[in-house]
Amino acid sequence: xxxxxxxxxxxxxxxxxxxxxxxxxxxxxxxxxxxxxxxxxxxxxxxxxxxxxxxxxxxxxxxxxxxxxxxxxxxxxxxxxxxxxxxxxxxxxxxxxxxxxxxxxxxxxxxxxxxxxxxxxxxxxxxxxxxxxxxxxxxxxxxxxxxxxxxxxxxxxxxxxxxxxxxxxxxxxxxxxxxxxxxxxxxxxxxxxxxxxxxxxxxxxxxxxxxxxxxxxxxxxxxxxxxxxxxxxxxxxxxxxxxxxxxxxxxxxxxxxxxxxxxxxxxxxxxxx
Ligand SMILES: Nc1ncnc2c1ncn2[C@@H]1O[C@H](COP(=O)(O)OP(=O)(O)OP(=O)(O)O)[C@@H](O)[C@H]1O
Numbered sequence: 001x002x003x004x005x006x007x008x009x010x011x012x013x014x015x016x017x018x019x020x021x022x023x024x025x026x027x028x029x030x031x032x033x034x035x036x037x038x039x040x041x042x043x044x045x046x047x048x049x050x051x052x053x054x055x056x057x058x059x060x061x062x063x064x065x066x067x068x069x070x071x072x073x074x075x076x077x078x079x080x081x082x083x084x085x086x087x088x089x090x091x092x093x094x095x096x097x098x099x100x101x102x103x104x105x106x107x108x109x110x111x112x113x114x115x116x117x118x119x120x121x122x123x124x125x126x127x128x129x130x131x132x133x134x135x136x137x138x139x140x141x142x143x144x145x146x147x148x149x150x151x152x153x154x155x156x157x158x159x160x161x162x163x164x165x166x167x168x169x170x171x172x173x174x175x176x177x178x179x180x181x182x183x184x185x186x187x188x189x190x191x192x193x194x195x196x197x198x199x200x201x202x203x204x205x206x207x208x209x210x211x212x213x214x215x216x217x218x219x220x221x222x223x224x225x226x227x228x229x230x231x232x233x234x235x236x237x238x239x240x241x242x243x244x245x246x247x248x249x250x251x252x253x254x255x256x257x258x259x260x261x262x263x264x265x266x267x268x269x270x271x272x273x
Contacts (some may be wrong), residue, residue: 001026001179002047002148006056009042009203016042018203019056024181024196026147029174031194031211032183035229039203040183041079044150047181048077060148072101076141077150082133083140086126090117090136093125094143103144111139116165130157138169148179155184167193191221199225201232 002024009017017039024030032040045051047058049065057064060075068074084093094108112121115135120128125136134154141149151170155163163186170193174180181198184190190197190211197214199207206228207214211221218224 001059001061002150002181003059003062004043004047004056005059007043007046007053007058008055009039009046009051010054016203017046017053020200020203020205021056022198022205022208024148024179024198026179027174027177028195029170029180029182029193030196030198031190032181032198032200033187033190033225034200034206035232036185038200038229038232040200041152042203043200044077044079044152044181044183047150048075048079050079070102070144072097072103072144072146074144074146075148075150076144076146077152078134078137078141078154079150079152080137082137084125084133084136087124089122090125090128090139091121093136094139097140097143101144107143107145111142114142115139131159131162134158134162134166138166146178148181149173150181152183153185154182155186155189163189187222187225191215199228201229204232206232 004020004022007017007020008015020039020043032043034040042051043058046053047060047065049071060068065071065075084090088096090112091108094111095105097103098105098108109118109121112118115138117132117135117139120132125133128136134156138151138154141151151166155166158166167189170180170182174195182190182194184193194211196210197207198205199214214224214228215221216224218227
């Protein structure tokens with residue numbers, strides 16, 4: 001269980017997250033959706049104790065991250081790809097994490113097998129493709145066999161086989177009774193993967209509902225998402241040709257939003273940090 005209670009985070013003049021409250025329950029995949037810059041990553045970082053909220057709190061299994069005795073055994077997260085030392089092998093990276101996290105060493109080979117990296121576990125992780133790096137990040141998240149898992153855009157840059165693998169993994173983790181919070185820009189993928197949805201815009205909660213309920217609000221989940229987020233979208237990537245004319249105060253038409261969404265989906269990786 002994840003409990004987000006009145007979270008607010010400001011970066012100078014920017015309010016990234018504002019009075020945000022929601023719960024993520026076990027046994028389901030909860031999708032975390034919102035336009036670019038709506039505060040998804042910041043929220044996940046606060047849940048993981050990587051950013052300090054200005055107001056409110058985030059609890060995992062009833063405690064703040066910093067209060068967890070063995071955090072890796074309670075909560076695992078893939079927040080950014082390539083958070084490992086490039087000169088280290090995958091096995092060495094996971095072995096070091098296990099040693100620091102009070103996790104039995106044999107677990108390393110179990111998670112390497114679970115993510116399909118056993119055959120390349122001795123290779124320097126810096127030589128890994130994006131898909132392999134994502135798998136290593138997921139292995140690290142699974143290392144402590146935690147009941148709570150967070151994934152920030154895990155399908156970013158993956159090929160169709162990788163996307164399907166992630167989808168099935170998310171579902172199986174939820175079916176095991178775990179709490180799974182998954183952010184993605186790919187609404188079509190979210191429709192296939194998630195049971196529940198938390199939608200935010202400009203750091204504020206816009207919807208906390210089931211995929212089924214939100215889908216019935218429009219002709220599709222995508223339509224319903226645009227109807228919900230249209231007024232709060234803040235597309236700053238104006239350099240991209242498809243964004244031309246889209247400004248922060250541009251309310252736009254459904255067609256505009258579709259164009260922008262296609263551009264977001266096509267963008268290989270975030271470049272705002
Ligand atoms: N370290 C930081 N310093 C300053 N501003 C930040 C920082 N991190 C995030 N922000 C700002 O906070 C807002 C929310 O950003 P965040 O990355 O949480 O959004 P997001 O929903 O994850 O976006 P995306 O979908 O593009 O990944 C944005 O305006 C962003 O520019």
